[in-house]
Amino acid sequence: MAINTTTPADLGPSGAAPAGAAQRSGSIAPAPTKATQGDVDGHLKIAFFVMLAFFVLAPFVVYPVFLMKVMCFALFACAFNLLIGFGGLLSFGHAMFLGTAGYASAHAAKVWGLSPELAVILGTGASVVLGYVTGLLAIRRQGIYFAMITLALAQMVFFFYLQAPFTGGEDGIQAVPRGHLFGLIDLSNTWAMYTFVSVIFFGAFLMIWRIVHSPFGQVLKAIRENEPRATSLGYDTDHFKLMAYVLSAGFAGLAGAVKALLFQLASLTDVYWTMSGEVVLMTLLGGMGTLFGPVVGAAIIITMQNYLAQLGAWVTVVQGVIFVVCVLAFRRGVVGEIAHRLKRNL
Amino acid sequence: MEIFGVPTQALFGQLLIGLINGSFYALLSLGLAVIFGLLNIINFTHGAQYMMGAFVAYLLLNKLGIGYWWSLLLVPIIVGLFGAVTERLMLSKLYKLDHLYGLLLTFGIALIIQGLFRNTYGSSGQPYPIPSQLMGGKNLGFMFLPNYRGWVIVASAAVCLVTWFVIERTKLGAYLRAATENPQLVQAFGINVPRMITTTYGFGVGLAAFAGVMAAPIYSVSPQMGADLIIVVFAVVVIGGMGSILGAVVTGFGLGLIEGLTKVFYPEASNTVIFVIMAIVLLIKPAGLFGTQK
Numbered sequence: 001m002a003i004n005t006t007t008p009a010d011l012g013p014s015g016a017a018p019a020g021a022a023q024r025s026g027s028i029a030p031a032p033t034k035a036t037q038g039d040v041d042g043h044l045k046i047a048f049f050v051m052l053a054f055f056v057l058a059p060f061v062v063y064p065v066f067l068m069k070v071m072c073f074a075l076f077a078c079a080f081n082l083l084i085g086f087g088g089l090l091s092f093g094h095a096m097f098l099g100t101a102g103y104a105s106a107h108a109a110k111v112w113g114l115s116p117e118l119a120v121i122l123g124t125g126a127s128v129v130l131g132y133v134t135g136l137l138a139i140r141r142q143g144i145y146f147a148m149i150t151l152a153l154a155q156m157v158f159f160f161y162l163q164a165p166f167t168g169g170e171d172g173i174q175a176v177p178r179g180h181l182f183g184l185i186d187l188s189n190t191w192a193m194y195t196f197v198s199v200i201f202f203g204a205f206l207m208i209w210r211i212v213h214s215p216f217g218q219v220l221k222a223i224r225e226n227e228p229r230a231t232s233l234g235y236d237t238d239h240f241k242l243m244a245y246v247l248s249a250g251f252a253g254l255a256g257a258v259k260a261l262l263f264q265l266a267s268l269t270d271v272y273w274t275m276s277g278e279v280v281l282m283t284l285l286g287g288m289g290t291l292f293g294p295v296v297g298a299a300i301i302i303t304m305q306n307y308l309a310q311l312g313a314w315v316t317v318v319q320g321v322i323f324v325v326c327v328l329a330f331r332r333g334v335v336g337e338i339a340h341r342l343k344r345n346l
Numbered sequence: 347m348e349i350f351g352v353p354t355q356a357l358f359g360q361l362l363i364g365l366i367n368g369s370f371y372a373l374l375s376l377g378l379a380v381i382f383g384l385l386n387i388i389n390f391t392h393g394a395q396y397m398m399g400a401f402v403a404y405l406l407l408n409k410l411g412i413g414y415w416w417s418l419l420l421v422p423i424i425v426g427l428f429g430a431v432t433e434r435l436m437l438s439k440l441y442k443l444d445h446l447y448g449l450l451l452t453f454g455i456a457l458i459i460q461g462l463f464r465n466t467y468g469s470s471g472q473p474y475p476i477p478s479q480l481m482g483g484k485n486l487g488f489m490f491l492p493n494y495r496g497w498v499i500v501a502s503a504a505v506c507l508v509t510w511f512v513i514e515r516t517k518l519g520a521y522l523r524a525a526t527e528n529p530q531l532v533q534a535f536g537i538n539v540p541r542m543i544t545t546t547y548g549f550g551v552g553l554a555a556f557a558g559v560m561a562a563p564i565y566s567v568s569p570q571m572g573a574d575l576i577i578v579v580f581a582v583v584v585i586g587g588m589g590s591i592l593g594a595v596v597t598g599f600g601l602g603l604i605e606g607l608t609k610v611f612y613p614e615a616s617n618t619v620i621f622v623i624m625a626i627v628l629l630i631k632p633a634g635l636f637g638t639q640k
Binding site: 090092137140141143144145147148149151152153155156159160162163273277280284312313314315316317318319320321322323324326327328331 | 382386387388436439440443445446447449450451453454455456457458459460461462464465573574577578580581583584614617618621622624625628629632
């Protein structure tokens, strides 16, 4: 059982069921469907190549900047999913990593005139450091408290950026130059930028895939399912949780740094709690604990925002409705549901 | 007259504002603690329900001509009933699942409520007049105390105290505390626990709505008024720990005062001071000042 642990009280009339069974069925990232190792990889590879083919072919049909935006948010959601889906930790403050990396890379590219690859590395590094500091605090509590603490820490970071002189306050850092990659490739060209974003997205996705299936990832899963038992097996669970948190922060930062270069803008929107809520929504809708779910969820939410943008506050209402429907009736998410039907991991 | 180089007038003024904010922190974190105690759910909708309280009071006044005093009584009932209905229809489906789903659900409901109100009333604030009986203020010698603000502090402290008394010192509260510890056992004694859960949620929501009515004449009534506040209240709850009712109240008022003092001595940090305190408390006593880590 991943989360909970705050109180032993089991609620409601049906709480009489053995605690272990009840908790496992209700775990926030449902245990994946059983499948043999060979099958798992085969299906994952097919799904991966479908995704690759989509992002190679789609820019000929769809507006490339839109696709790049989808990739940035997909990576952001994948990073978030690494923590909730595989580590069982619900962070409600992931926007702080997206925004911090955005500000750092935008500042590096615009004020210091660094090349884009260095700006991205610097931005990611800033998020990793922030992840380490906030992680040390947040992992001291579990479950609901973890969510509240990350949310509060993110709000603190938000207020810091609101007042800090280098962020430009409400205006943000505008007109960030995309620059020349390695001093050679001009990223103001849309196709060059598209390739740059794609390479980063797919590279990071493969890294997350590798992390999830590594011994480290398996230990994380063990902690998610039953932390006391993982402790009794001799694992320093706090250390593993912190590592997962920092990794997640790093990938979220990578997404934020690339996003800042893509839109040539770093703004307060990316640090605000609504952004933290959006990434939760993307992952929930796509399927927590699945590799491809966050990508699908991000694509759906970004598309929806694109079409509903002129409706103003209705976007918030629709997002709220999706939250409610997903939690009440669709907890596996889109990809999780497909995986369940196919009896395969995705 | 000056204290540490700060004019007393300004110092006490900010302390008063801190105490007012503290009243709202206390009322809201009290509601959160009551709900959490029995439902094990952090009610993310709390901020939206606080906002609803203010808006319902505003609508009662402008559409039906019902004034502040009746609102103070009616609004918590109306919004509390609304909360009870959402608990029956939605939250009650989640008790067997991981408690984080409750957090996600209530977050979704908060988005819906805030979005709907923003659609109808826009983002700008609506004015709500101070009731005529509480106009004006008193000169206390060292500072000027507006009557309404004094009333807010007294009234919220009284409500907090009554809530504490009901939960810790009455038969009803004893059932409630028992159900928090072991719902199955309490149910075996013939007490209708599901109804108790619904009532408790409704009561917690009612507290938020009450805070909303109290806040309406001070802050302008706007769809976003609860959104940022609830995050601060979360930090207050983490600092106090969910363990005790009195703890939530004391922490709420205390942090409001500290925030007020920060505004005087180091205004740049006034937005973040509560979060900083939260970080320090997490380092020293992770369970919170009044909490027990289970």
